Amino acid sequence: MDRKIHIMAIGAHAGDMELTCGGVLTKYAMEGHMITLLHMTAGEKGHPKLTDDEYRKQKIGEANAFAEKIGGKAIVLDYKDGELPDNDDVKFQVCDIIRDKKPDIIITHWKNSMHKDHATTYRIVQDAYFYAAIKSFKRKLPAHFVQGLYFAENWEDPYEFKPYVYVDISKSFDKWIDALRSYEFVVKSPSFKYLDYYSALSVVRGAESRKTYAEAFAVDPLGMKQVYDYFPVR
Template sequence: MDQGKCIMVVGAHAADAEIMGGATVLKHVNAGWRAVLVHMTPGEKGHRTLSPDEYANVKAREAEAAARALGAECVMLPFRDGELPVSEEAQWAVADVIRERRPDVLVTHWRGSIHRDHRSTSLNVMESLFLARLPAFKRRHPSYGPSKVFFAENWEDAEGFRPDLYLDVSDVFGRYLEAIRSYSLFRGEVASFPYEQWYRGAAEMRGAEGGFARGVALMQAEGRRPLSISNVLL
């Protein structure tokens, strides 16, 4: 059965996929797409007072709440915060999700990051595409590859990031903020970095560059393309 088009966002930690891709997800959910948020790790080592196990439970609940608010499915992979390997195991974990959920568009981290887990996620996702697409690899689900792959803008992934496409998210930006506030991290209760201020500012800047009130910038994985403006990514 045709389940319609699908967008998948793969983030290093629970919150990354939503923060960098949540507005993009909402645009596509509004257009009738399915959406899948994949977290390589819970991001369980980032709390000042909670143990990793305690914070992992908190992050899992927050991830489910954010996914519901975005109209998306939440998938948590079994890797550990700060210890995400660039490995065949991690690549197959992503490839198997791609084969099962069959996204038309995939969004993930740009590799030019100050965070090792973000770099590892980007590298693992790009390698997973080969494993997902090749029919000779026999897995539980048949081979499949997305039509388009993009890197999202993230404050920690700025080195070498260059926009190829601006997406107008003016109509969903308020709902995006409400969804991302599911995370205590985004609400400023865990880390000192002003996440909401940064992403509000980035949306205004990218909107100004694209000619609308609020926007997000995406970089195409296939190489440089003429700068374009869009409402959906396919």
């Protein structure tokens, strides 16, 4: 790719986007592109020993460590895990971040999830993406149109998720896995084998796309329209 682009991954909790699209983020960062991870919450609830405040501080440190290892930047907002509000105040806050950072591509959660924060983040991003692009929404910064919106594959967001875009992450896989180890829950969770699941999923998606490793993404149905003068022939 000749032109340098900016990818913003927006997740409900620190760790969500790192697991689901971290291989792609790492690949782009390795090629000199700009990467921003925007976390709506730290995902601070549920640690077996630490208080929420203690774990929040740890998760923010882990988010920054992951971003630094792949060559990106992390932003963690102040909303509480499990209590992410679904209102225009939040949506315009994300709109303003989009206008400020000017990403070319946004990756976020799929719309159907067993986790309320994931589904809420999907709705926040959908509206923020719209608000950011429309000049009539007067904010401090001028409008910015994001060229691509993609939805990452998460084990908690499986309902009606249909892979449409596959991205080869074979060259970035090892660096991504190393960066994932920055998160305690990824390697030590007693309830789910995150590292095993997502590394294995990248093997499956790689096999489906005839690559060693890959990550898959859904798109909005309107984004599936492809226009040609003639049928493409390989």
